[in-house]
Amino acid sequence: xxxxxxxxxxxxxxxxxxxxxxxxxxxxxxxxxxxxxxxxxxxxxxxxxxxxxxxxxxxxxxxxxxxxxxxxxxxxxxxxxxxxxxxxxxxxxxxxxxxxxxxxxxxxxxxxxxxxxxxxxxxxxxxxxxxxxxxxxxxxxxxxxxxxxxxxxxxxxxxxxxxxxxxxxxxxxxxxxxxxxxxxxxxxxxxxxxxxxxxxxxxxxxxxxxxxxxxxxxxxxxxxxxxxxxxxxxxxxxxxxxxxxxx
Amino acid sequence: xxxxxxxxxxxxxxxxxxxxxxxxxxxxxxxxxxxxxxxxxxxxxxxxxxxxxxxxxxxxxxxxxxxxxxxxxxxxxxxxxxxxxxxxxxxxxxxxxxxxxxxxxxxxxxxxxxxxxxxxxxxxxxxxxxxxxxxxxxxxxxxxxxxxxxxxxxxxxxxxxxxxxxxxxxxxxxxxxxxxxxxxxxxxxxxxxxxxxxxxxxxxxxxxxxxxxxxxxxxxxxxxxxxxxxxxxxxxxxxxxxxxxxxxxxxx
Amino acid sequence: xxxxxxxxxxxxxxxxxxxxxxxxxxxxxxxxxxxxxxxxxxxxxxxxxxxxxxxxxxxxxxxxxxxxxxxxxxxxxxxxxxxxxxxxxxxxxxxxxxxxxxxxxxxxxxxxxxxxxxxxxxxxxxxxxxxxxxxxxxxxxxxxxxxxxxxxxxxxxxxxxxxxxxxxxxxxxxxxxxxxxxxxxxxxxxxxxxxxxxxxxxxxxxxxxxxxxxxxxxxxxxxxxxxxxxxxxxxxxxxxxxxxxxxx
Numbered sequence: 001x002x003x004x005x006x007x008x009x010x011x012x013x014x015x016x017x018x019x020x021x022x023x024x025x026x027x028x029x030x031x032x033x034x035x036x037x038x039x040x041x042x043x044x045x046x047x048x049x050x051x052x053x054x055x056x057x058x059x060x061x062x063x064x065x066x067x068x069x070x071x072x073x074x075x076x077x078x079x080x081x082x083x084x085x086x087x088x089x090x091x092x093x094x095x096x097x098x099x100x101x102x103x104x105x106x107x108x109x110x111x112x113x114x115x116x117x118x119x120x121x122x123x124x125x126x127x128x129x130x131x132x133x134x135x136x137x138x139x140x141x142x143x144x145x146x147x148x149x150x151x152x153x154x155x156x157x158x159x160x161x162x163x164x165x166x167x168x169x170x171x172x173x174x175x176x177x178x179x180x181x182x183x184x185x186x187x188x189x190x191x192x193x194x195x196x197x198x199x200x201x202x203x204x205x206x207x208x209x210x211x212x213x214x215x216x217x218x219x220x221x222x223x224x225x226x227x228x229x230x231x232x233x234x235x236x237x238x239x240x241x242x243x244x245x246x247x
Numbered sequence: 248x249x250x251x252x253x254x255x256x257x258x259x260x261x262x263x264x265x266x267x268x269x270x271x272x273x274x275x276x277x278x279x280x281x282x283x284x285x286x287x288x289x290x291x292x293x294x295x296x297x298x299x300x301x302x303x304x305x306x307x308x309x310x311x312x313x314x315x316x317x318x319x320x321x322x323x324x325x326x327x328x329x330x331x332x333x334x335x336x337x338x339x340x341x342x343x344x345x346x347x348x349x350x351x352x353x354x355x356x357x358x359x360x361x362x363x364x365x366x367x368x369x370x371x372x373x374x375x376x377x378x379x380x381x382x383x384x385x386x387x388x389x390x391x392x393x394x395x396x397x398x399x400x401x402x403x404x405x406x407x408x409x410x411x412x413x414x415x416x417x418x419x420x421x422x423x424x425x426x427x428x429x430x431x432x433x434x435x436x437x438x439x440x441x442x443x444x445x446x447x448x449x450x451x452x453x454x455x456x457x458x459x460x461x462x463x464x465x466x467x468x469x470x471x472x473x474x475x476x477x478x479x480x481x482x483x484x485x486x487x488x489x490x491x492x493x494x495x496x497x498x499x
Numbered sequence: 500x501x502x503x504x505x506x507x508x509x510x511x512x513x514x515x516x517x518x519x520x521x522x523x524x525x526x527x528x529x530x531x532x533x534x535x536x537x538x539x540x541x542x543x544x545x546x547x548x549x550x551x552x553x554x555x556x557x558x559x560x561x562x563x564x565x566x567x568x569x570x571x572x573x574x575x576x577x578x579x580x581x582x583x584x585x586x587x588x589x590x591x592x593x594x595x596x597x598x599x600x601x602x603x604x605x606x607x608x609x610x611x612x613x614x615x616x617x618x619x620x621x622x623x624x625x626x627x628x629x630x631x632x633x634x635x636x637x638x639x640x641x642x643x644x645x646x647x648x649x650x651x652x653x654x655x656x657x658x659x660x661x662x663x664x665x666x667x668x669x670x671x672x673x674x675x676x677x678x679x680x681x682x683x684x685x686x687x688x689x690x691x692x693x694x695x696x697x698x699x700x701x702x703x704x705x706x707x708x709x710x711x712x713x714x715x716x717x718x719x720x721x722x723x724x725x726x727x728x729x730x731x732x733x734x735x736x737x738x739x740x741x742x743x744x745x746x747x
Contacts, residue, residue: 067353098421099372100379101415104316107368111360115406119348119356122402127349146411147747148416148485150709156417157364157410160394164409166395169348236397250500277500416747423709423744434733458674459735467733475727482686482718484709484744489737493674496667496736 004029004055008086009077010119013059014040015191018090022049022057024220025088025147025227031080033054035073038063055078055186057090064117067124074124083132087125089118089217091141091162096195110154115161116139121180122169126178135178138226139166140219142191142241143184152195159184163238169236170236183222185229186242190216210243248337250278251477256330258323260313260370261340263291265439266389269465270296270337270472277473279335280305280325286312286340305330313340313366315366316373316405323373332381335476337375338367339389343441344496345400356403363407364414371418375427388415389468390487391432392495408439412487419485428484430475437463467492500698501529502728507581509573509611511535511621513563514543517640520716521588521723522546526555528724529574533577535558535569535591537613564591564617572741574624575596584628586727589618590640592658594692599653607654614658615665622669626678635678639666641738643686643746661685670736679735681726687713709744 008025010018013034026032026049034046037062044058060076077084091114097103118139129135143151145159163182170180185196187201189192196204201213220237225231240246257274259269262283263458272295276283281299285292285308292308299306307329311322327333344355371386378384393401394408412431419429436442436453440463454462471490474480487496508525512518513534519542527534531549531588536543536559539722543559550557560576562569577584583633592614620676629635630678645659652721670680687693693713696704705713722741740746 011456042335046309060382067496099368100375101417102372108365111364115360115410116356119351119402119406123348123351131434145416148413148418148420150417150419153414153417153421157414159366160413161406161410163413164394164397164405164407165402167409168351168393168399168402168405169397171397172348172402174398262591263548286565295556419744419747420709424711428710459677460675460734463733470732471732471734474730479721481721482714482743483722483739483740484708485747486733486740486744488739491735493670493735496670 004082006085007031007033007077007081008082008088008227009033009035009074009084009125010088010090011035011064012090012092013043015092015221016192017188017219019043019045019139020190020216020220021088021090021223024217025056026050026057026226027057028224030086033077034059036061046178052055065112065119067120071124074128078128084125085134087121087135087138088223089121089139089179091158093137093142093194094152094158096151098151099153105165107154110158114158118162118165122165126173129178130173130176133177136211136227137169137178138183138223139181140183140185140223143186143242143246144240146184146215146246166238167236174235179231181226181231181236182238183219183226184238185214185219186245187213188216188219190215205243207221208245210245212243214241214243251385251473251479253278255334255338256280256326256332256477257335258284258326258333258374259337259339260284261338261364262295263288264339266437266465266468267339268295269469270339272298273469273473274335274476275299275302275306277477280330282306282330284307284311284322286310313370314361316369319366319369320373323370323377327377333374333377333384335385336370337387337389338370338475341367341389341441343401343404345404345454348402351403359403360407363404364410367411368414369379375422378427379425384427385476386418386427386429387472388431390415390433392433392435392491395433400436415487416485423484427478429482430485431485431487432468432471432475433487433489433491434463434468434496437465437468439465453494456494457491461492463490463492466498501725502667503744504529506530506575506585507567507583508532508588508727509535509577509584509621509625510584510588510590511617512537514546514559516588517688517716517719518588518718519546521590522557523746524717524720524724525586526550526557527567528551531556532582533573535564535573536561537591544623548673561640565612566619567620570620570624570707574628578622580629583632584625584635587621587625587637587720588640588723589621591617594652594655596651596655598651610654610656614655615661618662619665626673629678630673630676633677636727637669637678637680638723639682640683641682643684643742644741646684646738666738667736670744674735679731681731681735682738683719683722683726684738684742684746685714685719686740686745688719689713689715708742712743714743716740
């Protein structure tokens with residue numbers, strides 16, 4: 001119950017592994033404000049999340065393409081405990097493309113969604129966290145940008161851009177006691193990797209002597225660590241949850 | 248001993264800037280024909296060409312707004328038409344619009360992402376179409392340490408350069424089997440570059456922390472660009488060469 | 500355009516493979532080169548003879564870089580003959596592969612002594628000259644194995660990984676004297692070691708290389724030329740991968 005009376009905003013609650021992250025943070029006592037895009041279905045898991053008396057869990061729709069909606073989301077998030085302690089930003093999966101084959105309109109749309117979307121959330125929430133002199137910002141994303149993949153050009157760029165944002169924000173906000181760290185995951189069972197069949201993923205991992213894909217619960221564990229006081233002296237880092245995939 | 252780039256043709260996007268002009272001149276000194284791109288600074292671009300022409304190299308200037316894919320394609324087409332081919336693309340146009348994240352405007356975000364990330368993407372896409380027909384070429388993205396290690400007040404700049412570094416690797420993997428090498432340079436503060444006008448205390452403390460005892464110069468970056476443009480780096484792909492005077496020695 | 504005109508270079512492990520290619524490339528670019536080698540007398544002799552025939556200046560001295568006496572002699576003779584030392588390439592290296600569980604202590608020690616200690620001893624000895632010159636370049640040969648590891652090569656990986664840390668630390672120490680210290684991490688290079696691999700294994704390995712081929716010793720030598728020349732004036736403490744994109 002180490003997160004009791006803390007409020008966590010989970011952006012893109014409709015994307016894996018958001019559900020398991022919510023389960024873990026709710027199980028640790030946090031109030032949750034679960035965001036989803038306006039056209040997404042209510043995450044059905046919200047009603048099933050563990051909660052104690054006095055623990056608030058709510059779902060809010062907002063478009064990340066509209067700064068005003070993001071602002072309203074963050075303001076609504078201050079309701080439960082008057083503070084916002086944790087922002088978890090779950091990046092959306094991207095499609096397959098090479099630099100040669102990519103559709104440029106899609107590229108710009110993808111960057112708007114995941115890089116500018118993260119920027120807008122960070123911008124709004126840092127106003128609160130700076131005033132509080134405390135906070136945690138935790139982007140959660142596929143760590144493909146570290147090495148790049150030829151046919152995942154957009155996804156690589158988004159991943160690299162998120163890492164760039166993490167490093168810059170960490171340096172900027174460190175004086176306000178706001179820690180910024182990323183969870184960069186590898187192949188996770190519950191995450192949809194449209195470019196690869198599950199069985200191909202298994203083959204790929206076994207070539208590298210990695211016995212299995214990871215689980216969303218394992219990603220959630222890393223997020224919980226970065227949200228907790230155990231990681232208070234860690235900032236500007238990427239925690240790679242990938243079973244050794246980058247080695 | 249022949250010059251390193253005899254018979255080659257280079258396009259320097261952002262060739263009118265501090266770093267771009269140094270690169271353009273050095274590539275020309277080593278035998279390359281050079282197209283010097285500019286967006287607004289036609290006079291500066293002309294000055295670069297005026298330094299190249301006496302070397303006996305073919306050269307040209309060309310205006311383009313590289314945040315528009317069509318203009319990037321036209322720039323590359325022009326280079327191939329005017330100078331005969333395209334062997335080397337250096338993506339050197341970059342801007343900064345610094346602000347604490349709470350005060351960064353949408354326009355400041357967009358401008359930096361468009362120029363620093365989209366520009367190199369569009370130009371590289373156009374260039375590799377030509378390079379693929381010959382199964383040969385080299386693309387050099389001038390990024391920044393900020394994309395790898397971060398800097399305060401530069402959330403937009405850091406995002407654009409981090410994305411560019413990752414895109415460099417994705418492009419390298421995709422194009423290497425076709426004989427096209429893609430690499431990046433990560434400089435730190437360069438005299439006369441984008442940190443002109445930054446807080447002097449920050450610039451000064453950076454200088455003091457740099458092991459070689461000085462900030463970078465455009466010539467320093469140009470030397471590395473020459474290496475990556477030439478056959479000396481023929482077995483190097485997807486590499487980020489750090490040009491920081493020892494300030495940054497950890498990568499990613 | 501001679502990149503190393505008027506310069507003096509020492510290349511250890513210079514009689515064969517990558518070291519030999521470095522020695523040749525440096526000499527062709529105008530440097531006077533002294534090569535250290537441990538045992539390949541014929542190779543060393545042919546290197547010196549071919550250089551002489553081509554009007555290049557290369558000499559050779561036999562000995563082990565793990566032995567202080569040889570290192571001192573190597574540096575002293577170079578200074579006596581050529582008056583200065585501008586570049587040191589620490590390329591001498593050995594492997595004694597095997598799984599750690601069965602590794603003999605003597606084999607571990609040999610690899611660490613030649614690869615890591617040798618690098619340190621040679622660097623220490625040339626620094627006296629370079630510091631008084633207020634200029635110099637030290638180039639250490641690490642390996643993709645030191646960056647990402649390889650089963651059966653714990654000792655080699657330890658020595659090559661150690662070279663990376665050593666490179667960065669020394670870079671910080673001597674930057675103020677105008678001395679740049681960098682490392683090269685070659686991938687699969689066409690050396691005797693790699694040629695001896697079974698072809699199916701090599702074929703599988705090449706698939707991991709974005710450039711879809713193994714590299715040539717000359718291509719590693721070209722990277723050394725970059726790090727020895729004015730082109731890399733502002734790069735120090737860096738590990739330059741020459742591996743066709745393998746360890747991106």
